Amino acid sequence: MDLFCSFNVVKIYYDNGQVEVPRVLSSVFNALLENVEFRKVIPSQYRLFQVADLICTLKLTELKLENHTLSKSEKAFFEDERTLKKNYLKPIKKKEL
Incomplete structure (x- = not known):
């Protein structure tokens, strides 16, 4: 987690393929870090x-x-x-x- 803390912002890209995954990611990363952004991704564009x-x-x-x-x-x-x-x-x- 020290690695993530060294960044100004941690951006998490997810395609919303499974409903539970963004919930888990959000709860874990938001509990551990202050600088988290979640972004929906369209795989064909990235x-x-x-x-x-x-x-x-x-x-x-x-x-x-x-x-x-x-x-x-x-x-x-x-x-x-x-x-x-x-x-x-x-x-x-x-x-x-």
Whole structure:
């Protein structure tokens, strides 16, 4: 939280895809910080939002892969574990700080 406190304003962008998520974010961030702004985002207008959404989706898929809980549609989309790891997860890991 120290990192967030160093900013003048913390802006949280959300697409309102799920009703409970903005409520949770609002209650947590407003309780911990004084300088929070919430903004509705239209994903097609924000590339950074799209990238963050893709990375979060792939990280969730990686967790599901590790727990052997991939859905049929995920298995069909990614073809197989090797393709998922090679073409999606490995390039993302190279970009991690």
